[in-house]
Amino acid sequence: MKLSKLYTNKPDSFTPVNFVSGLNVVMAEIRLPENRNKDTHNLGKTTLGRLLDFCFLSGRDPKFFLFKHEEIFKDFVFYLEIELEAGSFVTVRRGVEAASQISFKRHSASDQDFSELPDSSWDHCNVPFDRSKELLDGLLDWRTLKPWAFRKILGYLLRSQDDFREVFHLRKFASRHSQWKPFLAHILGFDGELLEQHYQKEEELSKKESDADVIKKELGGSAEDISKIEGILLLKKQEAEKKTALLTAFDFRSQDKEKTKQLVNDFDATIADLNSQRYSLNQNKKKIVASLEEEQVLFSPEEAKRLFEEAGILFQGQIKKDFQQLIEFNKAITEERGVYLREELTEIEGALKQINAELTSLGKKRSDALSFLSTTDVFDKYKRVSDELVTLRADITSLERQKDSLHRLQELRTEIRALKEAKTQLQAKIEEDTNKQNADEKSLFSLIRLYFSEIVEDVINRKALLSVALNQAGHLEFQAEILDESGNSTSADLGHTYRKLLCVAFDLAILRAHVAEKFPGFVYHDGVFESLDDRKKENLLTVLRKYADLNVQPVITLIDSDLPARAAEDGAVFSQNEIILTLHDESDQGRLFKIPSW
Incomplete structure (x- = not known):
C-alpha cells in the first residue's frame, strides 16, 4: 500500500501533490537571503505530513492548524488517493467544516480528480x-x-520533527505504556496480545485493590471478623423480634419479668461486687498514704552529740560514723520503697476512677429499670420499649452494612488473589516468548534487528543494537543504541542527530521486514538530513534509494541548505522524478497553501 495523490477542491490555493512509487522528495528552497538563518520558514513541508494524518482520519484536535484557523480553511475539502495492494485505488474525501463526515470511492486508475464528483457517485458518502x-x-x-486498528502504526509512518525525540515512545503515545507497548511488541514479532492481557490484569488488579482499600476505610475500626459480626447480628435480631412481639401483644409482663431478673441478677450483683472492690481499694489506698507519711528518719546525729556532751559521754569517731551510715542506708531503703508505694497508689486511683464510672452507669440503668417496673402507665412502657426497638433496629442496620462490606471485602480478596496468579502466569508466558524471539536467529525480530543495524552501519559506519527485554514488573522494555568499534554500547544515540537516525532506521527496518505482507509500504520523515554531515547525508540517501528499490515508499522533506554539498557540486542530488514538490519563500505561490501565512 502506497500514497498516490493529495489534492483539494481549491487547486489555485493548494497544488496537487502526486507521489511516486520510489523515493519522494519535498524540497524547500530558501531563496531570500534574510530567511537563511531562520529556524522555521512556514513553507509547508511539515504541514504536508499533518495533512496526510488528517486524511488518514486523525481525531479533531482544536490545536491542529485546520481547526485552529477554521475561518481560513473551513471551505477546504481534502482528497487522499491511496494505492492498495491489489493495484486498485481508494480515494478518501474529508472536509474541514464537516470533518466528522467522510466519503470513500474505489477506482482502478490513479491520478484522479473527484473534487467535482457528486455525492451520489461516491461508494460511501458522508x-x-x-x-x-x-x-x-x-x-x-x-x-x-x-487485532490493532490501522491508525496505531501511523505515528511511526508520519514522523514530524517532534517525533524524532524517541525511537519507540512517540508523542501521540503520551498516555500509559499499555496504549503502545503491546502494539509495538506485535509488529516486532512478539506476542503483543499477551502484553495486552497482562496490562488488563494489572488494571483490574489495581481497581480491585483500590475498592478493597475503600471498604477497609469505610469499616474504620470495626472488627473484620465476619463470624463475630454475624453472631452479634443474630442476637440483636432475636432481641428485636421479642420486643416487636411484645409491642404487638401490648403485654409487658414478660418485659417486667426480664427487667426484674436483670435488676436482681445483673445490676444489683454487679453494683455490690464493685462496691466491695471499691472498699478494698480505698483501704489499701489509706494504708499506703499513711505509710508514705510515716517513713521518715527522725534520728539526728548532731542532736545526739549535744545530748551526749551534756551527759559527759563522748560521741565522736566510730560511733558517730556508724550512726550516719545507718541513717543513709535507711534513707535509701525508704526512697526505693516509696517509689513502689507511689506506683501502687497511682494504679489504685486509676482503678477507683474506673469503678466509680461503672457504678454511675449501672446506677442509671438500675434507676431506669426500677422506674419501668414502678410505672403503672402501660403507654409509658410501650413508649420505652418502642425506643429500645428503634435503637436495636439502628444497630441491626449498621451491622448489616458491616456484614455486606465484609462479604464484599472477602470477595475482593479472592478476586485479587486470582488476578495476581493470572498476572504471574502471563508474565511467565511473556518471558518465555521474549526469550524465544531473541534466541531464534530466523525470527521476525532478529530480521528487524539485522536490518536496523545494517542501516545505521551504512550511514555512520557503526553497528546498532535493537533490544527487547522484560523488566521486574513484567513489562517489555525497548532499547535502541549505537555500538562502538568493540561492540559495546555508547552514548552516541543520546544526541538528537543520531537519535533521528535511529528513528529512521527503525521505521525502514520495520517496513522492509513486512514488505511481503499486508502492511503499509510508505514512511514520511520530516527534515531527514538536518544536522548530519555531508558524508552521512550521502550514505543515508543511498540507503533511502536502496529501500525504494525494495518496494518501500520513503517520503522525505528537506531545506536546500541541508543538501549534501559535495553531491550538489557534482550535479543534481535528486532526479526530477524524485522531487514531487518544490516550495520556496519568494512569494505566497511558493507555499504548500498558496495563501498568506496564518
Whole structure:
C-alpha cells in the first residue's frame, strides 16, 4: 500500500501533490537571503505530513492548524488517493467544516480528480467518523496489524520533527505504556496480545485493590471478623423480634419479668461486687498514704552529740560514723520503697476512677429499670420499649452494612488473589516468548534487528543494537543504541542527530521486514538530513534509494541548505522524478497553501 495523490477542491490555493512509487522528495528552497538563518520558514513541508494524518482520519484536535484557523480553511475539502495492494485505488474525501463526515470511492486508475464528483457517485458518502475508521481499516486491509486498528502504526509512518525525540515512545503515545507497548511488541514479532492481557490484569488488579482499600476505610475500626459480626447480628435480631412481639401483644409482663431478673441478677450483683472492690481499694489506698507519711528518719546525729556532751559521754569517731551510715542506708531503703508505694497508689486511683464510672452507669440503668417496673402507665412502657426497638433496629442496620462490606471485602480478596496468579502466569508466558524471539536467529525480530543495524552501519559506519527485554514488573522494555568499534554500547544515540537516525532506521527496518505482507509500504520523515554531515547525508540517501528499490515508499522533506554539498557540486542530488514538490519563500505561490501565512 502506497500514497498516490493529495489534492483539494481549491487547486489555485493548494497544488496537487502526486507521489511516486520510489523515493519522494519535498524540497524547500530558501531563496531570500534574510530567511537563511531562520529556524522555521512556514513553507509547508511539515504541514504536508499533518495533512496526510488528517486524511488518514486523525481525531479533531482544536490545536491542529485546520481547526485552529477554521475561518481560513473551513471551505477546504481534502482528497487522499491511496494505492492498495491489489493495484486498485481508494480515494478518501474529508472536509474541514464537516470533518466528522467522510466519503470513500474505489477506482482502478490513479491520478484522479473527484473534487467535482457528486455525492451520489461516491461508494460511501458522508459516513460518520467512527464508522469511517472501521471502513477505511477494511479498505486498507493491513491485516498484519490485527487485532490493532490501522491508525496505531501511523505515528511511526508520519514522523514530524517532534517525533524524532524517541525511537519507540512517540508523542501521540503520551498516555500509559499499555496504549503502545503491546502494539509495538506485535509488529516486532512478539506476542503483543499477551502484553495486552497482562496490562488488563494489572488494571483490574489495581481497581480491585483500590475498592478493597475503600471498604477497609469505610469499616474504620470495626472488627473484620465476619463470624463475630454475624453472631452479634443474630442476637440483636432475636432481641428485636421479642420486643416487636411484645409491642404487638401490648403485654409487658414478660418485659417486667426480664427487667426484674436483670435488676436482681445483673445490676444489683454487679453494683455490690464493685462496691466491695471499691472498699478494698480505698483501704489499701489509706494504708499506703499513711505509710508514705510515716517513713521518715527522725534520728539526728548532731542532736545526739549535744545530748551526749551534756551527759559527759563522748560521741565522736566510730560511733558517730556508724550512726550516719545507718541513717543513709535507711534513707535509701525508704526512697526505693516509696517509689513502689507511689506506683501502687497511682494504679489504685486509676482503678477507683474506673469503678466509680461503672457504678454511675449501672446506677442509671438500675434507676431506669426500677422506674419501668414502678410505672403503672402501660403507654409509658410501650413508649420505652418502642425506643429500645428503634435503637436495636439502628444497630441491626449498621451491622448489616458491616456484614455486606465484609462479604464484599472477602470477595475482593479472592478476586485479587486470582488476578495476581493470572498476572504471574502471563508474565511467565511473556518471558518465555521474549526469550524465544531473541534466541531464534530466523525470527521476525532478529530480521528487524539485522536490518536496523545494517542501516545505521551504512550511514555512520557503526553497528546498532535493537533490544527487547522484560523488566521486574513484567513489562517489555525497548532499547535502541549505537555500538562502538568493540561492540559495546555508547552514548552516541543520546544526541538528537543520531537519535533521528535511529528513528529512521527503525521505521525502514520495520517496513522492509513486512514488505511481503499486508502492511503499509510508505514512511514520511520530516527534515531527514538536518544536522548530519555531508558524508552521512550521502550514505543515508543511498540507503533511502536502496529501500525504494525494495518496494518501500520513503517520503522525505528537506531545506536546500541541508543538501549534501559535495553531491550538489557534482550535479543534481535528486532526479526530477524524485522531487514531487518544490516550495520556496519568494512569494505566497511558493507555499504548500498558496495563501498568506496564518
